Amino acid sequence: MTTDPKPEALEPGEFRSESAATPGDAPAAPAALERAAGDLAAIDLGPWFAAAGRDLPWRRTRDPWAILVSEVMLQQTQVSRVAERWPVFLDRFPDPTHCAAAPPGEVIELWAGMGYNRRALNLHRAATVVRSDNGGEIPSTLRELQALPGVGPYTARAVLVFAFEQPEAVVDTNVGRILARVVGGRLDSRQVQMLADRALGDHDPWTWNQAILDVGAKFCRPRSYACDFCPLSGACSWFRSGNSEPDPASASAAVSGRQSTFDGSDRQGRGRLVDALRSGSVDLTDVGTAMGWEDDPGRARRVLQGLLDDGLVTIDGDTVRLPD
């Protein structure tokens, strides 16, 4: 039996006093925010991105459904695995209408190896809404996108930028980390998005956002940084300060902490059961075994109830199966 993969760090794809420098993890000062916004807006990442940006398959399309699928996949799965599974998913579900026409269980089946199976269900629900409310077309406004199941502010803006090339700035944990370090101080959630918007300035939105995500993947990593090579170093307060501890990103908004341990977690048991169901139904009496908890039936029952509540599985007589 295979299991859900352990979560891995996202790849690209979340301000400061009167002084223009703010020490460590102190709140960002207004002057530092202003300075960072101006400096970032003045940096042209286009040439660097053209020479060194990552060649990712979803960067070769502007199809909104394909972009949405890639962004949902990238939320919690590493880039290399998404690169494998994204074309397989689109081959079966080339548009929202095809996805909505399939039973949710088939979408969950096709999500094998991705982990966090609720994303598959939400994608199916989003496709269903798009088919019923928008003629099968992915909407092109922030409000409509954020109303779709499983679509939050980052994913909505990513679709607007990467599919429709609208002037939006995406903020995920990587962007949040970069911005806190560039400002040199802790940001709140309003400041993060505001700075991202100001930094976008007159840049080409598609290129700027992709380039920032690549800076987060290549140089400005959660627990390491390669400032000497970073194209943003000229704007970066934390670099100028000698990267003195604490890291400004450590307590900043939009920056996620370490993932909880996967081994032995409820999530592991959920993933094991859903994986087993991809091969066929499971007797209720075998659910604990499928989860790896044959000696803890109470925990197995509780986790099964969670899966039922989420709509990821259904009970049919004495068996559990994926939903129709």
Ligand code: SF4
């Ligand atoms: S200069 Fe260093 S700390 Fe600043 S954004 Fe680049 S990698 Fe991150």
